Amino acid sequence: MAGDGVMSSYWRGVRDGFPFLLVIGPFGMLFGVLGTEAGLAIHETLAFSVVVIAGAAQFTALQLMTENAPTLVVIASALAVNMRVAMYSASLTPHLGGLPLWKRGIVAYFLVDQTYASSLLEYEKRPDQTLDRKFAYFLGVMTPICPPWYVFTLAGAMLGESIPPGLGLDFALPIAFIAMIGPLLRTPAHRIAALVAVILALAFAWVPFNLGLIIAGMGGMIAGAQAEVRLGSTP
Amino acid sequence: MSGTPELWLVIIALGIGSFGLRFAFLGLVGDRTLPDWLLRHLRYTAVAILPALVAPLVVWPTATGGDPDPTRLAAATATFVAGYVTKNVFLAMGTGVAVLVGLGALL
Numbered sequence: 001m002a003g004d005g006v007m008s009s010y011w012r013g014v015r016d017g018f019p020f021l022l023v024i025g026p027f028g029m030l031f032g033v034l035g036t037e038a039g040l041a042i043h044e045t046l047a048f049s050v051v052v053i054a055g056a057a058q059f060t061a062l063q064l065m066t067e068n069a070p071t072l073v074v075i076a077s078a079l080a081v082n083m084r085v086a087m088y089s090a091s092l093t094p095h096l097g098g099l100p101l102w103k104r105g106i107v108a109y110f111l112v113d114q115t116y117a118s119s120l121l122e123y124e125k126r127p128d129q130t131l132d133r134k135f136a137y138f139l140g141v142m143t144p145i146c147p148p149w150y151v152f153t154l155a156g157a158m159l160g161e162s163i164p165p166g167l168g169l170d171f172a173l174p175i176a177f178i179a180m181i182g183p184l185l186r187t188p189a190h191r192i193a194a195l196v197a198v199i200l201a202l203a204f205a206w207v208p209f210n211l212g213l214i215i216a217g218m219g220g221m222i223a224g225a226q227a228e229v230r231l232g233s234t235p
Numbered sequence: 236m237s238g239t240p241e242l243w244l245v246i247i248a249l250g251i252g253s254f255g256l257r258f259a260f261l262g263l264v265g266d267r268t269l270p271d272w273l274l275r276h277l278r279y280t281a282v283a284i285l286p287a288l289v290a291p292l293v294v295w296p297t298a299t300g301g302d303p304d305p306t307r308l309a310a311a312t313a314t315f316v317a318g319y320v321t322k323n324v325f326l327a328m329g330t331g332v333a334v335l336v337g338l339g340a341l342l
Contacts, residue, residue, distance in 0.1 A: 026325060039237050044246070051250035056281065060288060061245055067297070071241050077288065078245075079252045083280040090260035101262065108258035170298040171307055171335060175314050177289040179327035182318020184282045193279040194286040201287035202294060213287050220283025225275040 009133040013140020016122070020114040020145050027055050028149050031062075032156020033163065034173055038066050042157040049153035053112065053146065056180060057082040063173050069210040077213055088116040095123040096138070098131050107135070110142040188231055193224025306342055310335035 028049065035045030040062075048058050061078040069077075088111055096107055118141045123134060185191045197220025204212035293311040295301040314331030318324065 075248045086256040111257040174292045175331040178314040183322040197283040197287040198290040201290040205291045216287035217284040221276045221279045224279030
């Protein structure tokens with residue numbers, strides 16, 4: 001009977017994760033195409049998606065590498081973009097902290113925006129589930145999200161091989177980033193953080209080694225945190 | 236960039252770093268909470284880094300050798316406005332690409 005409960009949790013997870021395919025598919029394809037256009041081999045683009053498994057961070061690294069930014073700046077910037085997963089990790093700990101270490105390792109590897117959002121919602125709705133069922137639900141949500149991320153990246157990379165270079169795709173990556181920014185600007189503090197970051201990025205664009213990006217990023221974070229305190233808004 | 240040790244260094248370092256960020260609390264810290272001031276700054280990392288990354292690319296595009304370009308500026312503005320108003324990433328991308336291609340054909 002315990003096994004039935006675990007399986008039903010797993011399948012509920014699969015069902016809840018399924019709609020995210022609509023987001024994962026186009027994004028994975030886009031990363032694959034742009035990776036190939038940036039000059040990566042198919043297996044290198046795929047390795048990015050399997051090893052790093054973080055959309056926005058992968059796009060950031062790709063953009064900075066095409067600008068020949070120093071390796072350390074590429075790594076620091078991409079990790080900064082991905083910093084939010086540390087907060088996801090902290091927020092799931094009360095629910096999954098009791099799992100054996102290797103299972104927490106599996107959860108950590110598959111912890112992305114969509115798996116986090118779905119499982120947190122589930123754990124808050126059904127807090128009394130056993131740990132096994134919570135873990136099964138997480139694996140269920142992950143199933144239609146993470147493996148498709150690899151598959152769509154691969155498909156995009158193969159498609160990218162057949163697209164001739166110089167088709168005006170130079171601006172596709174900036175467009176993708178800008179499209180991601182709008183929905184992030186939820187509160188006044190977020191808008192102030194973004195605005196300050198833009199001004200600083202333009203003012204410090206002359207700084208070598210793309211360090212202007214780091215200056216602007218830190219300035220934007222400080223501005224956002226300050227604005228949150230002064231405006232008294234907690235997102 | 237392809238086939239260079241630097242590329243694999245980036246992939247592996249980002250893999251380890253991303254896993255580290257994800258594993259930090261779940262695996263190591265347990266139930267202890269982070270100081271408020273740190274969480275407050277972490278909330279704004281993505282919303283600061285992404286605009287900072289993209290702003291110079293919009294104002295001084297690589298493809299034009301760094302000269303401001305009305306087509307790209309218009310496409311960037313349209314993408315941002317569509318994303319901000321609709322909160323839909325793909326609608327925003329579609330709008331931006333349509334403006335980029337449309338104006339590119341006109342000008």
